[in-house]
Amino acid sequence: MKIKSIETFNKGCLCMVRVRTDDGAEGIGQTAPFNANISAIVLHQQIAHHALGADPSDLDTIADRWIEAEYKFPWSYVCRAVGGVETALWDLKGKLEGKSVCEMLGGKPRPFPAYGSSMSRQIKPEDEAERLARLRDSHGYTAFKIRIGKVCGHDEDQWPGRTEAIVPAVRKAIGDDVRLLVDANSCYTAPRAIEVGKMLEDNGVCHFEEPCPYWELEWTAQVAEALEQLDVAGGEQDVDLAQWQRMVNMNAVDIVQPDVCYVGGMARSMRVAAMAAEAGKQCVPHSSNLSLVTVFSLHLLGAIPNAAPHLEYGIEDVPWTDNLFTPALDVHDGKVMIPDGPGWGVTMNPEWLESAEHKISEVG
Ligand SMILES: [Mg+2]
Structure with a gap:
């Protein structure tokens, strides 16, 4: 063939x-x-x-x-x-x-828990809090991720005080039983990330993503070392497997987040997941929109032993992913079904x- x-x-x-x-x-x-x-x-x-x-x-x-x-x-x-x-x-x-890809990799298609992933930094703290509480009630989400700081922000916030306001506001609105994750998208220096991290810990945040510029591995490792009550996550931008091994070896992150489409496909993503498993770390692939990348991530999570508890599932209205394939992804009781048909288990429109x-x- x-x-x-x-x-x-x-x-x-x-x-x-x-x-x-x-x-x-x-x-x-x-x-x-x-x-x-x-x-x-x-x-x-x-x-x-x-x-x-x-x-x-x-x-x-x-x-x-x-x-x-x-x-x-x-x-x-x-x-x-x-x-x-x-x-x-x-x-x-x-x-x-x-067979489904999940089965070929040794897993089993099943409903997999998802975290609702906010992409917005423009949203006001009170509006985000209200939106996530509503989604918790309508879709049964048991975890959410919100944005803090500013993208590559050199310690600046999207506007002064937003991060300090949004974290407690969302925590209060979603309740203590819902897991709260945050993404800083390369915002902070290590000292500032640690300061912000203490506030996150005080609010029961479990996952602090890309606290520092992602290429500053030593900074990120310092943050991971200093913060014991939460996990530092990262790696969505990283595509070099040798660099991935260094990141794992130096404990730059507690949770690895390869993007199946950035890193060059499933086999390479599986290799990153295996490096993490070897070091006792969890993996949750980066999948910030509802194109096929989220389908790929679902199959991967269904197959690896060190899957993080929740898939990343975008909650924004993204018209360019509408009507792309069937069956469409959907959240029920906080879970998304890993497609069980052959291959990816979806048919392009x-x-x-x-x-x-x-x-x-x-x-x-
Ligand atoms: Mg991210």
């Missing part, structure tokens, strides 16, 4: 990928959202010629080999393009074997594919 064609379907923030083999098998994958048109160009120009004619069955190392082959262009777009093809190959393999910009690379 050989890879015969690779197609991209690009529309707005998204680029879906379809791979077909010479014996007619096919699978669907996705590159990371945003600037997806650029990922599509990289896919056809730099990755397709490695993939076409290749045996698609060796999923353990195929992504590594393509990334290595493009070693003059490390990481970001190359990994995104590789991830698009690699995730399509998992779907293809699952369909051939009649044909109208969406037809409306997207189509490009194909094929053998010959």
Whole structure:
């Protein structure tokens, strides 16, 4: 069996990928959202010629080999393009074997608890508190994540006092039984992160994500060391597996958060999860929108022994992920079903594919 064609379907923030083999098998994958048109160009120009004619069955190392082959262009777009093809190959393999990806990885499809993930820093503390309490009641969420500080903020807040106001306001509104996670998106220096972290601990926050600029691993390790009552989480931007191993070895984070689409696909994400398991750390993949990345994360969480208790599930109204595939993801009693059909267990909406910009690379 050989890879015969690779197609991209690009529309707005998204680029879906379809791979077909010479014996007619096919699978669907996705590159990371945003600037997806650029990922599509990289896919056809730099990755397709490695993939076409290749045996698609060796999923353990195929992504590594393509990334290595493009070693003059490390990481970001190359990994995104590789991830698009690699995730399509998992779907293809699952369909051939009649198993979900979760089952192929040794797990079992089941409802998996989700945390409602807020993406908004513009929202006022009282509005966020009211919104999350409402979602707790309507969907049964048992955990939420909110945004604190400012993105790459050099210790500044979105506006003065927002962080100190939103954390207790949300805690009070959702009650003590609901887990509260926060994401600082690279905001703080280590001393300031530790100061903020003490306030988070006082409010029963369990997960402090990306407290410092993500590349400042020593700072992040200092924060993890200083704060004992909460877990420091991070790694969504990290795509280099050697760097991942260093992060784990130095205890920069307590919880690892690979993004399946940034890191170059499922096999590489599974490897990050395994590094964490070896060190006694939990894993929760980064999945901040309801495109296929959340489906990939669900299958991964269903299969690993060190899954964090909750999947990241975006709660914002994101029109570009509407009507993308069936069955659509949905939260019931605070849980999302890991799709149990073959491969990813979802079918792309044909109208969406037809409306997207189509490009194909094929053998010959
Ligand atoms: Mg984050």
